[in-house]
Amino acid sequence: MRACVHIYCGDGKGKTTAAIGLAVRAAGCGKRVLITRFLKTDHSGEVQALSGLPEVIVTPCDRNFGFFSNMTEDQKKEAGIYYSELLETTLKRSEKEEFDLLILDEIMAVCHYGLVDETRVLKFLGGRPEKLEVVLTGRNPSEKLVEMADYVSEIRKVKHPYDKGISARKGIEY
Secondary structure (H helix, E strand, O other), X not given: OOOOEEEEEOOOOOHHHHHHHHHHHHHHOOOOEEEEEOOOOOOOHHHHHHXXXXXXXXXXXXXXXXXXXXXXXXXXXXXXXXXXXXXXXXXXXXXXXXXXXXXXXXHHHHHHXXXXXXXXXHXXXXXXXXXXXXXXXXXXXXXXXXXXXXXXXXXXXXXXXXXXXXOOOOOOOO
């Protein structure tokens, strides 16, 4: 049986948390997991916790370009090059090595902003290794990504502390 494609999307908190939960579950069953994060550096609690699981590899993401809406055109070009290379490295690694689960965290955001070519993601999904389960997270998945997915879970914000001016808190939001 072919592995599935999952999408965790929406404007609510918990997309990455759901993906990391699946990574932990898979690792607990002896499955190998590769996680690549876009638009986020490695200064997040889950990266440190996951580094203690030998079945899980988190691809380093050491560049931060800030919020897309605050980027200059030059920063957008630089971010596009960086994230496109990060995607290519990840996809090639997932094809060469035997992983059971691939998580592309915030991939839909970098596709939506044009920082990576969504057609490359779609091509990979269509030809990925048969046993490779793939999770895509982020807001605003395209219709093509939704069509390609087997699972689509939308996380909807009802309330969030940010709306009251409360910043992201270590260990909770990052």
